[in-house]
Amino acid sequence: MPKGRNIEPTPMPDVLLKDISTTFTASVVAGAPVVAGSLNEDDSKLPEEGDCIGGLYRLVRRLGAGQFGRVYVAERTDVPEHRVALKIIERAVYAGRNVERELVMLAAATHPHIIQLKDHGVTDDYVWLTMSLYEGLTLAERMDAGPLGLREAYDIFLPIVRGVQTLHERGLRHQDIKPENIYLAELAEQIHPVLLDLGVAVEHNAEFVAGTALFGAPEQLAALGGIKSVEVLSEKMDTYGLATTLLYSLVGENHFPGAQATTPFEIAEAFEQREVAPLPDDALPNLTGEPRRKLN
Numbered sequence: 001m002p003k004g005r006n007i008e009p010t011p012m013p014d015v016l017l018k019d020i021s022t023t024f025t026a027s028v029v030a031g032a033p034v035v036a037g038s039l040n041e042d043d044s045k046l047p048e049e050g051d052c053i054g055g056l057y058r059l060v061r062r063l064g065a066g067q068f069g070r071v072y073v074a075e076r077t078d079v080p081e082h083r084v085a086l087k088i089i090e091r092a093v094y095a096g097r098n099v100e101r102e103l104v105m106l107a108a109a110t111h112p113h114i115i116q117l118k119d120h121g122v123t124d125d126y127v128w129l130t131m132s133l134y135e136g137l138t139l140a141e142r143m144d145a146g147p148l149g150l151r152e153a154y155d156i157f158l159p160i161v162r163g164v165q166t167l168h169e170r171g172l173r174h175q176d177i178k179p180e181n182i183y184l185a186e187l188a189e190q191i192h193p194v195l196l197d198l199g200v201a202v203e204h205n206a207e208f209v210a211g212t213a214l215f216g217a218p219e220q221l222a223a224l225g226g227i228k229s230v231e232v233l234s235e236k237m238d239t240y241g242l243a244t245t246l247l248y249s250l251v252g253e254n255h256f257p258g259a260q261a262t263t264p265f266e267i268a269e270a271f272e273q274r275e276v277a278p279l280p281d282d283a284l285p286n287l288t289g290e291p292r293r294k295l296n
Contacts, residue, residue, distance in 0.1 A: 054128065071088075084118065086131075088126050106172065134186075139182040143179055150250070155193075160242070171204050177241035177245055204234055213261075257273040258271070
């Protein structure tokens with residue numbers, strides 16, 4: 001985060017809680033990524049396995065898909081042994097944005113703990129990005145085994161925070177920090193945390209907004225719901241996303257307000273609960289004394 005700037009997110013006002021609970025679309029559930037505006041529901045124009053992208057990359061196998069696009073394992077047509085992760089994003093996501101400028105900025109935001117954008121291209125129907133392909137698991141998958149210990153959380157989140165700081169210093173915001181987008185890569189028998197998915201990253205003051213309700217900042221959810229907020233969209237949203245992801249990772253799903261939310265009203269209530277509810281006694285038992293008091 002740039003020095004000398006206030007990065008403290010503000011609490012969600014009561015009136016905003018009410019507006020979000022009544023206006024937020026019912027399709028926006030806690031763990032689902034969303035984007036402001038309408039995307040093309042007909043994705044028949046997007047490439048499939050076996051197709052060639054940019055004349056250089058052949059799609060080998062789909063790794064995953066979401067509202068914003070799809071991710072594939074791809075191989076170079078000239079050197080098949082060279083494989084990358086290739087993300088395809090609907091062109092509508094970039095409507096009204098300077099695509100080339102943003103992609104050049106992302107490519108320049110190099111840091112060992114940010115997924116590196118290696119190549120990209122733009123068509124009438126989609127934007128494609130290539131990135132490094134890692135072995136390992138996501139933080140969300142690691143959480144299936146239980147909450148993180150304090151030392152494990154420190155080793156994972158300190159590098160990620162420094163990576164996010166690099167994005168901010170480059171004038172960018174990530175917008176969708178969550179356990180699914182933190183990858184615990186295995187490099188030389190060591191865990192190497194990497195922040196994934198730059199597909200919805202934008203310039204720090206851009207009007208385009210995306211995110212995941214469970215981890216998004218109040219002003220982020222307001223914008224996603226078409227509600228005007230007193231807080232401007234900025235890189236502070238990433239600070240909020242980092243904090244909520246860290247808390248979720250430390251206390252686990254059972255102790256994280258909103259983890260089971262399925263409606264906009266429940267999501268809004270969870271925000272309020274996080275502001276006022278102290279940690280249960282059996283959450284984070286190793287955190288004691290003054291640090292626990294401050295967290296509460």
